[in-house]
Amino acid sequence: MSEPAIGIVTVSDRASRGVYRDLGGPAVVAELTRMLCVPWRPECRLVPDEQPLIEAVLRDLADGVGCGLIITTGGTGPAPRDVTPEATVAVCDRMMPGFGEAMRAVSLRSVPTASLSRQTAGIRGRSLIINLPGKPAAIAECLGAVFPAVPYCLDLIGGPRLETDEAVIRVFRPKSLASP
Amino acid sequence: MSEPAIGIVTVSDRASRGVYRDLGGPAVVAELTRMLCVPWRPECRLVPDEQPLIEAVLRDLADGVGCGLIITTGGTGPAPRDVTPEATVAVCDRMMPGFGEAMRAVSLRSVPTASLSRQTAGIRGRSLIINLPGKPAAIAECLGAVFPAVPYCLDLIGGPRLETDEAVIRVFRPKSLASP
Amino acid sequence: MSEPAIGIVTVSDRASRGVYRDLGGPAVVAELTRMLCVPWRPECRLVPDEQPLIEAVLRDLADGVGCGLIITTGGTGPAPRDVTPEATVAVCDRMMPGFGEAMRAVSLRSVPTASLSRQTAGIRGRSLIINLPGKPAAIAECLGAVFPAVPYCLDLIGGPRLETDEAVIRVFRPKSLASP
Numbered sequence: 001m002s003e004p005a006i007g008i009v010t011v012s013d014r015a016s017r018g019v020y021r022d023l024g025g026p027a028v029v030a031e032l033t034r035m036l037c038v039p040w041r042p043e044c045r046l047v048p049d050e051q052p053l054i055e056a057v058l059r060d061l062a063d064g065v066g067c068g069l070i071i072t073t074g075g076t077g078p079a080p081r082d083v084t085p086e087a088t089v090a091v092c093d094r095m096m097p098g099f100g101e102a103m104r105a106v107s108l109r110s111v112p113t114a115s116l117s118r119q120t121a122g123i124r125g126r127s128l129i130i131n132l133p134g135k136p137a138a139i140a141e142c143l144g145a146v147f148p149a150v151p152y153c154l155d156l157i158g159g160p161r162l163e164t165d166e167a168v169i170r171v172f173r174p175k176s177l178a179s180p
Numbered sequence: 181m182s183e184p185a186i187g188i189v190t191v192s193d194r195a196s197r198g199v200y201r202d203l204g205g206p207a208v209v210a211e212l213t214r215m216l217c218v219p220w221r222p223e224c225r226l227v228p229d230e231q232p233l234i235e236a237v238l239r240d241l242a243d244g245v246g247c248g249l250i251i252t253t254g255g256t257g258p259a260p261r262d263v264t265p266e267a268t269v270a271v272c273d274r275m276m277p278g279f280g281e282a283m284r285a286v287s288l289r290s291v292p293t294a295s296l297s298r299q300t301a302g303i304r305g306r307s308l309i310i311n312l313p314g315k316p317a318a319i320a321e322c323l324g325a326v327f328p329a330v331p332y333c334l335d336l337i338g339g340p341r342l343e344t345d346e347a348v349i350r351v352f353r354p355k356s357l358a359s360p
Numbered sequence: 361m362s363e364p365a366i367g368i369v370t371v372s373d374r375a376s377r378g379v380y381r382d383l384g385g386p387a388v389v390a391e392l393t394r395m396l397c398v399p400w401r402p403e404c405r406l407v408p409d410e411q412p413l414i415e416a417v418l419r420d421l422a423d424g425v426g427c428g429l430i431i432t433t434g435g436t437g438p439a440p441r442d443v444t445p446e447a448t449v450a451v452c453d454r455m456m457p458g459f460g461e462a463m464r465a466v467s468l469r470s471v472p473t474a475s476l477s478r479q480t481a482g483i484r485g486r487s488l489i490i491n492l493p494g495k496p497a498a499i500a501e502c503l504g505a506v507f508p509a510v511p512y513c514l515d516l517i518g519g520p521r522l523e524t525d526e527a528v529i530r531v532f533r534p535k536s537l538a539s540p
Contacts, residue, residue, distance in 0.1 A: 112328035148472035292508035
């Protein structure tokens with residue numbers, strides 16, 4: 001199987017207990033399906049808001065499954081149980097502050113509570129990990145804000161080559177592979 | 181006394197020595213008075229730019245007085261004596277990067293030196309701590325940029341319920357209390 | 361010699377091996393020459409993407425040469441060899457998050473991959489260190505975004521007084537020297 005795996009991690013106490021259906025994970029899968037025009041396969045996980053469990057899932061998807069891109073949804077707010085950013089920082093070698101900034105700036109045009117999101121992004125080895133909010137509407141908005149830079153980022157860290165449907169979203173790859 | 185206490189901390193060597201009058205603290209009180217339509221009481225403090233003293237005041241207002249919201253003014257610039265952000269980071273359990281970003285982005289439309297502000301925000305237990313600049317004009321601008329998200333943030337961390345005068349500022353509370 | 365020295369550090373494996381010509385350093389010199397109307401002298405360095413070497417150069421320019429302003433170019437991307445931000449954090453006493461935010465926000469209007477830049481800025485003693493990207497076009501854009509605040513920042517940290525050609529770029533100095 002040569003198609004790249006993309007990790008999609010829903011972080012939610014309630015969804016993981018079956019109290020309600022996971023809407024975030026399927027929304028990420030749907031959005032990626034709409035954008036990507038290369039074969040890929042989703043590796044979906046559902047975890048409660050427990051930092052050690054989230055970290056274990058992220059490590060396994062990066063190092064075990066070999067996902068070049070891992071997207072989390074949920075657990076980025078200010079509530080005491082929201083620990084997805086902390087788990088992300090804990091497993092990453094280096095952080096990418098521009099992702100959280102760009103996503104909050106775009107969301108802020110829709111809702112003033114976008115400032116409450118602590119979502120971040122970082123790199124673990126050859127994997128880019130991006131936190132998205134839990135709400136489906138915010139997921140599409142945030143992915144749209146940063147995805148044009150994701151394929152080039154994966155090129156630079158040795159991840160899989162992603163191509164998108166240009167009618168949906170146009171990615172940007174500088175001509176040279178010199179790093180920005 | 182059931183009205184919530186809001187901590188207002190002026191950080192200034194000169195104002196605390198009486199060299200000049202504290203303008204920042206009263207400007208925060210005036211702005212909150214203009215915005216809020218629920219009973220509340222200000223708990224005002226005035227401290228010099230000494231990190232241990234600022235930390236002690238923040239801890240006391242959060243844990244002792246039980247302020248769900250604490251606003252500092254002053255000490256956020258690049259000068260060697262400016263240590264309010266460091267004191268804030270030291271007492272918080274988790275940081276809220278979106279507050280500093282949003283306040284700098286708004287201030288940047290007025291003055292290019294907004295980039296010099298190192299103001300941040302974070303959560304200590306059930307208290308939200310927000311740094312504001314020292315200048316009265318910048319105080320109103322920065323509070324206006326983030327206050328629409330503050331009441332919902334306090335809801336999520338177990339703080340007091342704040343309501344605003346919608347003719348002055350409209351707060352945003354998503355319908356569900358699910359965290360962003 | 362009383363003119364202030366400005367450190368200009370090109371961080372690039374390839375340029376330092378002579379594989380290609382350093383374009384970033386000369387672009388920074390050209391841009392500063394265009395903006396400044398006071399005498400100054402460039403102190404140029406060229407280092408490979410090795411964190412200890414970059415740190416050593418930054419420390420020498422700040423503490424040895426006494427540069428009040430040090431500008432790096434290159435090494436801010438997500439590639440494994442890009443470590444300029446890490447070196448900058450390691451040598452600084454305090455970080456200036458508003459610089460990276462403002463530069464990414466401006467660059468994002470030109471290229472979506474601006475989000476990939478991890479560039480930051482910080483203060484070491486009396487020296488302000490600013491990371492710029494490696495590409496000449498991005499250098500002018502980023503410098504233009506933050507330079508209006510740089511002279512006032514140097515005033516506040518005890519650095520040299522810089523004046524600019526107002527026809528090229530207008531700097532902003534609040535009337536009082538009270539810190540923001």
